[in-house]
Amino acid sequence: MGRVGVLLLLLAGAGVGVAWRPPKGKCSLRCSCSKDSALCEGSPDLPEGFPPTLLSLSLVRTGLTQLKAGSFLRMPSLHLLLFTSNSLSVIEDDAFAGLSHLRYLFIEDNEIGSISKNALRGLRSLTHLSLANNHLETLPRFLFRGLETLTHVDLRGNPFQCDCRVLWLLQWIPSVNASVGMGTCAGPAALAHLQLRHLDPKTFKCRAIELSWFQTVGESALGVELFSYQGEPHMVLAQPFAGRCLVLAWDYSMQRFQAKEELSAPSVVSCKPLVLGLRLFVLAARLWGGSQLWAQASPDLRLAPMQALAPRRLLRPNDAELLWLDGQPCFVVADASKAGSTTLLCRDGPGFYPRQSLHAWHRDTDAEALELDGRPHLLLASVSQRPVLFHWSGGRFERRTDIPEAEDVYATRHFQAGGDVFLCLTRYIGDSMLMRWDGSMFRLLQQLPSRGAHVFQPVLIAKDQLAILGSDFAFSHVFRLEPDKRLLEPVQELGPPALMAPRAFAHIMVAGKHFLFAACFKGPTQIYHIHELDLSA
Numbered sequence: 001m002g003r004v005g006v007l008l009l010l011l012a013g014a015g016v017g018v019a020w021r022p023p024k025g026k027c028s029l030r031c032s033c034s035k036d037s038a039l040c041e042g043s044p045d046l047p048e049g050f051p052p053t054l055l056s057l058s059l060v061r062t063g064l065t066q067l068k069a070g071s072f073l074r075m076p077s078l079h080l081l082l083f084t085s086n087s088l089s090v091i092e093d094d095a096f097a098g099l100s101h102l103r104y105l106f107i108e109d110n111e112i113g114s115i116s117k118n119a120l121r122g123l124r125s126l127t128h129l130s131l132a133n134n135h136l137e138t139l140p141r142f143l144f145r146g147l148e149t150l151t152h153v154d155l156r157g158n159p160f161q162c163d164c165r166v167l168w169l170l171q172w173i174p175s176v177n178a179s180v181g182m183g184t185c186a187g188p189a190a191l192a193h194l195q196l197r198h199l200d201p202k203t204f205k206c207r208a209i210e211l212s213w214f215q216t217v218g219e220s221a222l223g224v225e226l227f228s229y230q231g232e233p234h235m236v237l238a239q240p241f242a243g244r245c246l247v248l249a250w251d252y253s254m255q256r257f258q259a260k261e262e263l264s265a266p267s268v269v270s271c272k273p274l275v276l277g278l279r280l281f282v283l284a285a286r287l288w289g290g291s292q293l294w295a296q297a298s299p300d301l302r303l304a305p306m307q308a309l310a311p312r313r314l315l316r317p318n319d320a321e322l323l324w325l326d327g328q329p330c331f332v333v334a335d336a337s338k339a340g341s342t343t344l345l346c347r348d349g350p351g352f353y354p355r356q357s358l359h360a361w362h363r364d365t366d367a368e369a370l371e372l373d374g375r376p377h378l379l380l381a382s383v384s385q386r387p388v389l390f391h392w393s394g395g396r397f398e399r400r401t402d403i404p405e406a407e408d409v410y411a412t413r414h415f416q417a418g419g420d421v422f423l424c425l426t427r428y429i430g431d432s433m434l435m436r437w438d439g440s441m442f443r444l445l446q447q448l449p450s451r452g453a454h455v456f457q458p459v460l461i462a463k464d465q466l467a468i469l470g471s472d473f474a475f476s477h478v479f480r481l482e483p484d485k486r487l488l489e490p491v492q493e494l495g496p497p498a499l500m501a502p503r504a505f506a507h508i509m510v511a512g513k514h515f516l517f518a519a520c521f522k523g524p525t526q527i528y529h530i531h532e533l534d535l536s537a
Contacts, residue, residue: 026049026050026051027049027050028040028043028047028048028049028050029043029047030042030043030047031043031047033050036053036054036055036056037054037055037056037057037058038050038054038056038057038058039058039060040057040058040059040060040062041060041061041062042060042061042062043059043062043063043064044062044063045062045063045064046059046062046064046067046071047059048074050074050075052074052075052076052077053077054075054077054078055077055078055079055080056078056079056080056081057075057078057080057081057082058080058081058082058084059082059083059084059086060084060085060086061084061085061086062086062087063086063087064083064086064087064088065087065088065089065090066088066089066090066091066092067088067090067091067092067095067096067119068092068095069092069093069094069095069097070094070095070097070098071095071096072095072096072097072098072099073097073098075098075099076098076099076100076101077101078099078101078102079101079102079103079104080102080103080104080105080106081096081099081102081104081105081106082104082105082106082107082108083106083107083108083110084106084108084109084110085109085110086109086110086111087110087111088107088110088111088112089110089111089112089113089114089135090112090113090114090115091107091112091114091115091116091119092116092119093116093117093118093119093121094118094119094121094122095116095119096119096120096121096122096123097121097122098122099122099123100122100123100124100125101125102123102125102126103125103126103127103128104126104127104128105120105123105126105128105129105130106128106129106130107130107131107134108130108131108132108133108134108154109132109133109134110133110134111134111135112131112134112135112136113134113135113136113137115131115136115139115140115143116140117140117141117142117143119143120143120144120146120147121145121146122146123146123147124146124147124148124149125149126147126149126150127149127150127151127152128150128151128152129147129150129152129153129154130152130153130154131154131155131158132154132155132156132157132158132181132183133156133157133158134157134158135158135159136155136158136159136160137158137159137160137161137165137186138160138161138165138166139155139165139166139169141168141536141537142168144172144176150176150178151177151178151179152178152179153178153179153180153181154180154181155180155181155182155183156181156182156183157183158183158186159186159187160183160184160185160186160196161185161186161187161188162185162187162188162191162194162196162199163187163188163204163535164204164205164206164535164536165535165536166196166199167201167204167206167536168536169196170196170199170201170204171201173197182195182196182197183195183196184196185199204536205482206534206535206536207463207464207532207533207534207535208491208532208533208535209461209464209466209478209480209491209492209530209531209532209533210492210530210531210533211478211492211494211516211528211529211530211531212528212529212531213498213526213527213528213529214256214515214527214528214529215256215257215526215527216498216524216525216526216527217237217246217248217257217524217525217526217527218524219239219241219242219246219524219525220239220240220241220519220520220521220522220523220524220525221237221238221239221240221246221503221504221519221520221521221525222238222239222240222268222269222270222503222504222519222521223237223238223269223270223271223503223504223519224236224237224238224504224505224506224517224518224519224525225271225272225273225506226506226507226508227273227274227275227280228275229275229280229301230278232249232250232510233249233250233508233509233510234247234248234249234260234273235247235248235249235257235506235508235517236248236271236273236282237271237517237519237525238265238268238269238270238271238284238519239268240266240267240268240269240287243264243265243266243267243268244262244263244264244265244268245262245263245265245268245271245282245284245294246259246261246262246263247259247260247261247262247263247301248260250510250511252511255511257515257527260301261301261302261303263282263284263294263303265284265286265292266286266288266289267286267287267288267289268284268285268286268287269285269286269287269317269318269319270283270284270285270317270318270319270320270333271283271284271285272285272320272321272322272331273322274322274329274331276329279295279296280295280296280301280303281293281294281295281296281306282294282303283309283320283331283333283352285314285317285319285320285333286317287316287317290308290309290311290314291308291309291310291311291314291317291333292305292306292307292308292309293305293306293307293309293351293352294306306350306351307351307352309333309345309352310333310343310345310353310354313335313340313341313343313354313357314333314335314340314343315335315337315339315340316335316336316337316340317333317334317335317336318334318335318336318364318365318366319333319334319364319365319366319367319411320332320333320334320367321334321367321368321369322369323369323376323378324376325346325376325392326395328346328347329346329347330344330345330346330347330352330355331344331345331346331352332344332345332358332367332369332378333345333367334364334365334366334367334380334381335363335364336363336364336365336383337363338361338363339361340360341357341358341359341360341361342357342358342359342364342367342380343356343357343358344356344357344358344397355396356396356397358378358380358390358397359380359382359388361384362380362382362383362384362385363382363383363384364380364381364382365381365382365383365410365411366380366381366410366411366412366426367379367380367381368380368381368411368412368413368414370414370421372391372421372437373439375391375392375393376391376392377389377390377391377392377400378390378391378392378397379412379414379423381409381410381411381412381425383408385402386402386403386404386406386407386409387402387403387406387409387412387425388401388402389401389402389403389441389442401440401441403423403425403435403441403442404441405444406425406433406435408427408428408429408430409425409426409427410426410427410428410453410454411425411426411454411455411456412424412425412426413426413456413457413458414458415458415460415465415467417465417481417483418483418486420436420437420486421436421437422434422435422436422437422445422458422481423435423436423437423442424456424457424458424467425456426450426453426454426455426456426469427450427453428450428452428453428454429450429451429452430450431447431448431449431450432447432448432449432450432453432456432469433445433446433447433448434446434447434448434467434487434488436486445486445487446487446488448469448477448479448488450469450471451471451472451473451474452471452472452473452474452501453469453470453471453472454470454472454501454502454503454521455468455469455470455502455503455504455505456468456469456470457470457504457505459505459506459507459516460507461507461514461516461530462514462532464480464532465480465481466478466479466480466481466491467479467480467481467488468494468502468505470501470502470503470505471495471502472501472521472522474495475493475494475495475496476493476494476495476499476502477490477492477493477494478490478491478492478493478494479491494518494528497523498523498526499518499520499523499526500520500521500522500523501520501521501522501523502518502519502520502521503519503520503521504517504518504519505517505518505519506519507530513529513530514529514530515527515528515529515530516528516530
């Protein structure tokens with residue numbers, strides 16, 4: 001017995017009179033009708049003129065290509081609607097509006113490639129739904145919203161693409177008390193012919209990050225640092241050619257970042273902020289003229305020079321970092337001069353004074369403060385040897401180890417994820433590296449080609465651990481750490497003409513939005529708006 005015969009028997013068992021008789025009253029051309037049923041075959045479009053008491057309508061091999069909104073408003077009593085072997089390819093929103101009594105909807109062996117997300121809206125009595133043997137590669141999310149009475153759903157025979165677009169469907173199935181026929185995957189190639197019911201929703205990675213340009217801040221910069229003052233996030237840019245540390249804050253009326261304060265600092269390479277209670281300090285490390293410490297002089301974030309920092313020791317600073325040692329704030333300034341040494345300056349009374357000289361004669365280019373095994377550590381990169389790791393012991397830093405197979409490292413940056421400590425090593429030419437601390441040393445996990453890189457910086461944005469590898473010669477690359485693989489996967493490219501020779505990145509969240517600052521040496525600082533995309537939508 002065919003599908004139509006089975007359905008007619010179902011209706012008969014439900015008390016619906018479906019005995020076939022010669023047509024009486026109105027019956028469209030190419031249709032066979034009874035008192036409350038109609039079967040139409042070969043009709044060029046949707047037949048009309050049926051009585052409003054019609055309970056069953058079957059359309060077979062018609063020329064119907066699409067169902068528009070309100071197609072069945074004149075048949076409000078329908079209990080069964082069947083389409084089989086038609087040319088139907090598109091179902092629009094509210095196509096079945098008004099069919100609040102419909103229990104059986106079978107749309108099978110058609111050419112449906114598109115169905116709108118609100119196509120089934122209003123079918124509050126529907127128990128059996130079949131979209132079997134069509135051309136559906138995916139289904140819109142929330143297609144089954146409001147269909148709480150469903151007991152049987154048949155989706156077999158469709159060329160589903162088993163990517164993020166089917167994730168919602170896999171998550172929906174366990175939440176309903178319905179028998180669902182899923183069928184197999186037609187793609188991607190790695191999943192072809194796999195049963196949909198065998199897919200694990202947890203294996204789908206359907207969140208993405210996208211950066212779009214938002215604002216430009218004039219003048220080139222070597223560094224960008226985030227700090228919070230009186231509950232509001234701020235950024236400070238080290239702008240050597242403009243000769244200043246530029247403090248920026250969010251302007252809620254203009255909906256953009258605006259200059260808040262400027263500190264005069266010719267040849268500045270690093271502006272490092274420190275907030276102690278209600279007071280703000282900024283260390284301005286300068287190539288010439290001596291490094292300075294600025295301190296807040298008034299409640300409205302105005303700063304004034306407070307102290308000249310170790311003028312005989314800081315000969316050619318290249319980087320400055322903030323760290324806390326024995327409960328006291330300290331700065332470490334990496335010195336790149338041939339006759340200089342990296343210097344640790346700690347707070348003593350009102351100012352900051354040298355506490356220890358480190359790594360003399362090695363021309364350090366970068367300092368990174370981190371915590372390992374519950375103790376403060378310091379990692380120094382230089383042009384003359386592999387990065388050296390120091391640990392805090394007895395009130396001073398002592399050499400602990402170096403990083404093997406890591407020559408010509410310009411800078412290092414660390415981050416934590418899943419209880420592990422990872423390290424991004426920047427190399428100008430060759431391969432930059434991702435490493436992980438194993439309890440005794442950093443071990444190589446991944447190598448990434450570098451082309452003129454001065455920065456390989458991790459950035460945590462909400463739940464996403466990103467790392468951005470800059471380039472002076474080509475596009476910079478945004479990566480995301482995949483927790484299951486412990487590897488970085490590419491996300492996006494950022495490049496000229498906007499992004500020119502990046503030197504530092506920083507993430508800031510303000511007004512409920514995420515932004516990325518990119519300090520550039522050969523162009524103005526770029527600010528990107530960070531969007532989170534749901535690929536399963």
